[in-house]
């Protein structure tokens with residue numbers, strides 16, 4: 001009996017969790033989710049001072065060109081050819097567009 005509150009709480013929590021979990025399809029259509037995976041290494045804004053070049057605010061055609069060449073297996077890349085291969089051309093286009101639109 002004294003666990004009833006706990007069980008009810010867990011069930012309510014589970015239901016809340018189930019309702020708020022986005023489906024994979026929803027996550028994939030939100031470009032900020034796709035682009036978010038890049039920020040560890042490339043930063044998320046123009047103030048990025050990392051060793052790896054930033055992406056924010058750079059022209060879309062340049063970013064897309066680089067990403068397509070990584071996807072095609074650019075031999076000079078270390079990680080990017082592996083990363084870019086995980087995305088469709090449409091995804092890469094959307095990601096390049098997303099970063100090009102960041103103003104600061």
Ligand code: HEC
Nearest residue numbers: 037038040041052053063066067077078079080081083095
């Ligand atoms: C694990 C760290 C890491 C992650 C995550 C990562 N990158 Fe990179 N990126 C690099 C490195 C390192 C380079 C330099 C090329 C190489 O060695 O592969 C690079 C190069 C680039 C370049 C070329 C930059 C330039 O000016 O030459 C672009 C564009 C790029 N990455 C886009 C992305 C995008 C878009 C994502 C997310 C989908 C992403 N990267 C995720 C590490 C990463």
